[in-house]
Amino acid sequence: MSTTETTAGPLLQFESVHAHYGPVEALKAVDVQISKGEIVSLIGANGAGKTTLLATIFGAPRTSSGRILHRGEDISTLPTNRISRRGIALVPEGRQIFQDMTVEENLMMGTTPIGMGHFEEDRAQMFDLFPRLKERRSQTAGTMSGGEQQMLAIARAMMARPELILFDEPSLGLAPLVVKRVFEVLAEIAAMGKTIFLVEQNANHALKLSQRAYVMVNGRIHLSGESAALLDNAEVRKAYLGLH
Amino acid sequence: MQNNRLASLLKEAVLTFVISLILFGPISGLVLDGFGFRNELGRSVTLAAIITAGRVLVSLAGMSEIGKRLRSRLTSSNSGVTVNTGQERSPLLPLAVLFLAGLALPFFADKYFLGIAILALIYCLLGLGLNIVVGLAGLLDLGFVAFYAVGAYLLALGYQYLGLGFWSALVIAPFLAGLFGMVLAFPVLKMHGDYLAIVTLGFGEIIRLVLNNWLEFTGGPNGAPVPAPTLFGLEFTRTAKQGGVPIHEFLGISYSGDYKFWFIYVVLFLVVCAVIYAVHRLRVMPLGRMWEALREDEIACRSLGVNHVFTKLSAFMLGASTGGIAGVFFAVHQGFVNPTSFTFFESALILAIVVLGGLGSTVGVVLAAIVLTILPELLRDFAEYRVLVFGILMVVMMIWKPRGLVRLTRPAFFPSSHSEAGIALRLEPQTEAGR
Amino acid sequence: MKTPILEVQNVTMRFGGIVANRDVSFAAERGAITALIGPNGAGKTTIFNCITGFYRASEGRILLNGRNGPQDIGQLMTRPITGGSHLVTRAGIARTFQNIRLFKEMSVVENLLVAQHLATRNNLLSGVFRTRAYRAAETEAVDRAYFWLSQMNLASDANRLAGELPYGRQRRLEIARAMCTSPALICLDEPAAGLNPSETRELSEVIQRLCAEHDLSVLVIEHDMGLVMRIADHIVVLDHGEVISDGTPDSVANDPAVIAAYLGVSEEEVTA
C-alpha cells in the first residue's frame, strides 16, 4: 500500500492531534507538516511533549483526537508494527538498542519491515558510515559506550531503508566530537534523499541543519517557520540557545 | 460500512466457533472410558456455541453507544498512584463505626457465618503479612505458607511437647516465624525477582514436606491435635482438659460450642485491627519508606546509603511474623493441624489476595481477603462447577482491575510552620551526634 | 595545600577481557568542582562506579578524606557482612546516575525522605506509637526536604509523583535527593544531558552554589563543554580508560591530545 502513488500533499501531517497520559494532556491540538525531502526540526524545553509527538506516530500513546496522515492516509489507528512498513523509522530517545544482542543482530532487527534481501549491501553501507560498528560487529551491544550505541541506533533505523526518519535527541549524552559526527551523518542521510524529522535539545545544531522548525511549549506548537528565521528570533535565542 | 461490520462480525463468529470446537472437541466431546471413549460431541458443540454467542454479544455491545460507555467505565483504570492533597477528610468516624460493627458481629452471625468471618480475618492477617514482603518491599514470595505453618505447628507441637497454650503461642509465634524468615532470607536476598520466587516456593515446600515426613515429631500426615483456647485459665470445652475450669461452669450458663468461636473471633479481630494500624503506620515511617524505595530501585537505594540487605531482611521477618500469628489462630480455630493445610496453593491464594487488593494497599488487602474467602462459600451452590467458576472469576477480576481493587495513594507532606526560621540552623551538615 | 577530598590511586578496572580503566590516578580538591571528561566509552562512568562503591576496582586504591578521616572505599565495600556500597554513602559520597534513577511511584518529598533515613528514627516501636522524639525527627526531615526542594526550585512539585515530573526536573530532583544524604563529595554523572542551553545554565549556577554555600566538593562527568568550562576548577580527561590530561580548564582545552581525542578542532562548542 505504501508504494502506490505519491500524492501532492505533505508526507506526514498532524491534524490537531491531542494525546494523553492518563489524565495528563501531553499534546494539545498539534499541527505539523513534513514534506518529502525536507529536514524539519522540533525544539522545546524538557517535557514539552516532543518525544510524545514522535511516539504518537507509532501509536504509543494513541491520539485521543485528531489525525495523523501519512501520504494522505490516517495512520493513527494502525497497529504499531504496521507503521514501519510504510517507510517510517525512529531513532528513539535514549538509544534503546537491544542490549543482549550483538551489533549485527541489532542491524538484522532493523531489516524487519523489508526482510533480509538487502542485508549485506546495507550493512556494508552502515559500516562505511560508522567504521566503529564494524570493529564491534560481534560485541554485545549493551556493553558498548553511549556514543557507540547511538550510532548503532541510527544504523539500525537505516536498515529498513526508510523514507522518513524520526530522530529523538540523537546527540543526547555524546561527546562533542561525536555530536559533530552525528550531525554530519544526519546531513549525509539527508543527502541520500531521506526526509528527516529531528527532535533536539541542542537547538543551535538542529536549527542550523534543518530548513524548517517547530518550537514546542507545554504540548502546543508555539512557533514555527524557517529555521534561519527562528535562529534570529529573540525569544528562541533566549530560551533555547541560552544567548541574550 | 454496515455491511463491512456485519461481515467481520460473521467472520469473527465463525472463527471463534471453529477454535472453540477444536478446544472443546476432544476434552468435553470425547470422554475416555477405559481404553475406549464415549461420544459426547453434542456437549462440545453446545459449549462452542455458547462461547461464540458470548463473543458476538460482547462485540455487538462494544459497537453500540451504551456498550462503549459501559466498557470505558469498566476499564477506566485506576492505574497509577495518586498523592494525597493533604485535604482529605479524616476517616476516623467511619472507621470507628466499622470497628464497632466488627466487634458486634458474633451477636448477629450464626456459626457458619462466624466461621467464615474467622477464616476471612485469618486471610486478612496473612494478606497483610505478605503485603509487607510483596507489596511494599517488592520481593516475590511464593512460599509464605511456610510461616503460617510455623505458627500453626508451634501451637500444636508446643502443646504436645512443652505444654504451651494459646496465649503463650500467640506471643512466641511472631518471634519464631520471624526467625524462620531470617533463616530463609539470608541465602535468598542476593537473588533477583523470579529466582527469589522459586527459592521461597522451594522453602515452603521443604517445610511442608518435613512436616509430612517427620512422623515421629510432627505426626506426619496424621497431623497433631491443638488445644482449645483459654481465657485466664477458663476453658471453652465441655469438660476441662487443660487443668482449668470450663467457662460455662464458671459463668453458670449452659455449654455451647459457639463460645469458643466467639472468643477466637474477638481476639482475632482485635489483633487484625492492631496489625492494620501498625502496617498503616509503617507506610509513613522511615522503614516502610525504605521498603518501597527498594521496590522501586535497589541501586538508587544503595546510593543513598540504605543497607538493602538489612532492609529486605526486616521486611521478610515482619511479614513472616504476621504469618506466624495467623497460623496460631488457624490452628486454634481448627483444633487440629496437618500438612494438607499448607500447600503451595495456599501461598498462591494469599498472593492472589495481595495482588487483587492492589499491591501495597492495606484496605485493598482486607477487601480482597474478604472477597476471596467468601466467594468460594457463595459458590457452593454451583456444586462441582465451584472451582471452575472461582477460576473464571479470578481471571475476570484480574482483567477488570489489573492493578487491584483499591487505588493506591501516597501521603502528602508539608513543612512545619516554623521551618523557614529554622532552616539556617538545620543547614549544618549532620554531625555524628545527630544520628 | 589542603588534602584533597578524594584520591584515586592507580585504579584499574576489568570486565572479563575488557579493560575499562587502566591505572587511573587523580585527586579531587576539597570545596572545588572537578570535571571528568572524555569520549564515550572512555571509562568515566566506570570510575564513578568504583568511587561510589558500585564496583570494586580490580586494582588500586580510592581514598576518601571525609569527616571521619581517611577511608579506603574498597575496604568499606568488602567489610564482612555489614559491608557494601551503602557504607560509601554513609562515609560522605553521594551520587546521581547517568540514567535517572528516581523512586518513580513515590512522591517527590518521599524521595528525599528516603535519603534521610539515617537521620530519622528507625526504631519500629517509636514509629508505631509516634513518640515525641520520633515526631520531632520526622518534622525535621520534612523541613530539610523542603529546604533542598526550594534550593532546587522544586518546592511546587513536592507532593507530586516523581515519575510524573519532566525530565529536567527529575535531574534536579536527583541532585536534591543526593544532597539530603549530607555528603562531603557529590558525584554527578552527566547532569546536563537532555537539558537545553538555558536549563543547562541554570543547572551550572545551582552546582556552583552548592559548592560555594554548602561546603561541598563536586565531581562531575559532562559532555557539555560549555558547562564544564564555566564551572570546573579542575579537569581530568580520560581516553581509552587512561588519564590523558589533568589540569586547569585552560590547559586542558588547549591540550592537543584532548582536542584530538575529544573536542575536535573548533572553539565553537566551547563558547556556544
Place this chain on the structure above:
Amino acid sequence: ADTIKIGVAGPMTGANATFGEQVWTGVSAYVNEVNASGGIDGKQIELVKGDDACEPKQAVAVANRFVDQDKVQAVVGHFCSSSTIPASEIYNDNGILTVTPSSTNPIVTDRGFETMFRTCGRDDQQAVVAGAFILDTLKLDKIALIHDKDTYGQGLVDALKKTLEERGVEPVLYEGLTRGERDFNALVTKIKSAGATAVYFGGLIPEAGPLIRQIHEQGLDVKFVSGDALAQTEIVTAAGGAQNLKNVYYSSAANPLEDPATADAQAALKKANIAPDNYTLFGYASAQTIVAAVQGTKEGSVEDQIAWLRANSVKSAVGDLAWNDKGDVKDFKFVFYAFDDAGAPVPSN
C-alpha cells in the same frame, strides 16, 4: 420435618475428587433405593453435598454449614482424616451422627466423640491379614514396604511393619513415595536392588497403577500386595492393562459370594450400572449404617442411635458391621483378591 436430611461431605474437587465422587455415588445409590421403596417410615431422605476438597479449613466451613444452614440430621463423611478430625468436633458439639466411610486415622475415634463412627476397618486389622497372607499364603519373606506418606497408606504400612516384626520378619525396604508423581522407576530399581520378593503398597490407585506397571516394565519378579484401596475397576487401566495385574493381590471387604449382605448391595449397584468401587461400597455401607440407626430407633434421638449402633450390627455392603464404644468397627473381615486374565477380581486363597 417430612424429610430426613443427610449431609455427604468429601472432596468433590481437587486432587482427591475421584474418591469424593465414589462416596457420593455409593450413598446416593443406597438412598435412592430407600426412597424408591417408600423412604423411612414414609419419609424421604434428602442428601446434601458438601465439598471440602480434603482441606481442613473447608471441612470446618462445610460442617458449620451442614449444622447451621442445611440442618442435617446425620453426616456421611468426611473422606480424608484431616477433614474428618476438625469437622467431627463440630458435629459432636451439635449432636449429629457422623459416619466416615474412609478416615482411618486413629485420632478420628480416639478423642471420645460419641457421635463418631466409621465403616472402614482400622489399619491394624487389615495389616494382620496382609501379614498372614504374604508370609503364609504366598510364603514370601523378603518384603518391601512402600507407602504414599498419607494417613491411610502410611498407617497401613506401619501396622503391617509391626505385624511382620512380631513374627520376626524385618522388611527389606521401607519407603514413602510422593502422591501425584508418576515416575517411580528409581524406587522400583531400589526394590530390585534390595532383593525383595514381595512388595506391599499402602496407597491409592493413582500411584499404585504406575508403580505396578513400572515394576512390570523393569522385569521384577515380585508379588504386589496392597490394601482395599485397590478394589476399583480403574486399576486395570491405571496399571496398563490386565496382563500387568498377574502378580497383584489386594485385601478387601468380605467376599460377596459368601456374604449375602454384600451380594445384595453389589447386585443393586450393578442394576444401577454403578461400578462397585471401593469407596462406593463404603459410602453405600455408611448410608446403610445411618438408615439402620434411624430405623432401628424409630427416629430416636442421637443418643438413642448411638446406643443402638453400639448394641446392634448392620448388614452392609462391606459385610456385617458392629461397633465398639469408640465407634470403630469390631473385627472386620478381609478377603484377598487376585485378578483374572480380563482384569476382573477373583478371590484368592
Place this chain on the structure above:
Amino acid sequence: MDAFILAQQLVNGVTLGTIYGLIAVGYTMVYGVIRMINFAHGDVYMVSAYIAAITLAVLHFFGFQSVPFALISILIITCVITGIYGWAIERVAYRPLRGSTKLAPLISAIGISLMLQSYVQISQGARDQGVPILIQGAFRFGEGQHFVQITYMQTVILIAALVAMGILTYVINYTRIGRECRATRQNRQISAILGVNTDRIISSVFVIGAATAAVGGTLVTFNYGSFNFFIGFVMGIKAFTAAVLGGIGSLPGAVLGGILLGLTEALFAGYVSTDYKDVFAFSLLIILLFFRPYGLLGRAEVQKV
C-alpha cells in the same frame, strides 16, 4: 551388581529429567519473552495428556493399529490442539493484562490453572485414566538378574526430546522468528516500532511452549500409562524448578536443569531415601542459586549502573 543398579538409576534419572526438561522449556520460553511465570503451564501439559489418550482411542476406534503411525499422528495432533490451547489462554487471560503490574498475569494464570483442572475433571471425570501399552519391550544389557534396561519407550522419549530441542534451539538462535522473540523480550515497544508484530510473537511463544509441553504430555502418557486431571500440579512445580535450576530464560538451561533434577531425584531416591528426595532437590536448588544466582546457564542481566 552395584554397577548395574547405578546404571539403571542413571537411565531412570535421565528419562525423567528429559521429560522435566521438555515441560520446563515452556516455562522458559514464556518467561524469556514476557517475563511471566506461566503457572497454568503444568495444566496445559495435563490437557495434552488427555488429548493424546483420546486421539489414541479414536485412532483405535477407526481401526488404525500401526504403532509408528499412531505415535507420530498422535504427537502431531496433540501438539496442534495443545498449541491452540496455549494460544487461547494467552489471548483470553494474559493479553488483556499486558502493561499492568507484573504480578497480575501470575494471578490470572493461577485462575486459568484452576479452570483447566476443573474443566477436565467435570468433562472427563475425576478418576484415573489410562492408555494401553503401545510399545513394549526393552534393550537389555546384562543377563539373569543383573542387567540394565532401556525400554523402547524410553528410547522414543530421548529421541523425541532431542529432536524437539534441536528444532527449538535452531529456531530461536538462527531464524527470524527466534531473533524477533529475543528482541521482543528485551524491548517490546522498540521491537514493535521496528516492525515486529509483537502480539504474534508472544502468541507463537505460547503456542510453541504448549506444543513442547504436548510432546512431554504425549510421551509421559504412553510411558507411564496413567494420568488424571491433577497431574499438572506436581509436574508444573518440578518443571518450573528445572527451568530455574538451568537459568530461567535459557533453553539449553531448561533441559540441563531438567536432567539434573531427574538425576538428583533418581540417585537420592535410589541411595538415600524416597521420602526426602524432594526436600533434597529443593535444598539443592537453593544452595545452587546461592552460588549461581542466575542458575546454571542463565546470564546475569546486563546491569550497567
